[in-house]
Amino acid sequence: MNYDEFFDSISQKDIRIDIKNIERQDSLGLNNEALFQLPLIAMIILLLSKNRVKPRVNEVGSLVGKLLEDVMLGFKGSSQLLGWSANLRIRTVTALNFLESVSLIIMDERNNKLNITKLGKKVIDEVFIYESDLAFNLALIERAYRNYCVDSKLDGEIL
Numbered sequence: 001m002n003y004d005e006f007f008d009s010i011s012q013k014d015i016r017i018d019i020k021n022i023e024r025q026d027s028l029g030l031n032n033e034a035l036f037q038l039p040l041i042a043m044i045i046l047l048l049s050k051n052r053v054k055p056r057v058n059e060v061g062s063l064v065g066k067l068l069e070d071v072m073l074g075f076k077g078s079s080q081l082l083g084w085s086a087n088l089r090i091r092t093v094t095a096l097n098f099l100e101s102v103s104l105i106i107m108d109e110r111n112n113k114l115n116i117t118k119l120g121k122k123v124i125d126e127v128f129i130y131e132s133d134l135a136f137n138l139a140l141i142e143r144a145y146r147n148y149c150v151d152s153k154l155d156g157e158i159l
Helices: 003-012 032-036 038-050 057-071 086-101 118-129 133-158
Strands: 105-108 113-116
Touching: 038 057, 038 086, 038 105, 038 113, 038 118, 038 133, 057 086, 057 113, 057 133, 086 105, 113 118, 118 133
Parallel strands: none
Antiparallel strands: 105 113
């Protein structure tokens, strides 16, 4: 049987697929494909710029990668170093440009750090109102960033 014969025979038969009983499946979290999506990267940048310790603009790309490595289970103990990913850095720059163009963040040229605007704070706060996978993962990233800041401060005091 060739291709055409197959579809001719199928079209002549009364074949149906019952799809009434499809149930909603709960999400099991963000997958690796989501890590390089601009909205997620933009939300992470907003989250970092909302923190009391503001990230430096030139460190944001590697910082986003490091935090994703620390938080996302697929990258824990992996030989992949997201902080060095050129693709992630390019997308981070694109996300930074977007956030600045829509006035969600401001780049302080005096100290080269990111600051969140009132509108940006409103956007990031809105995410945490809903108990979603995004809110959960952003909370993990926020905690990892605080830990990173504390570790950096302790390393600076030891040296």
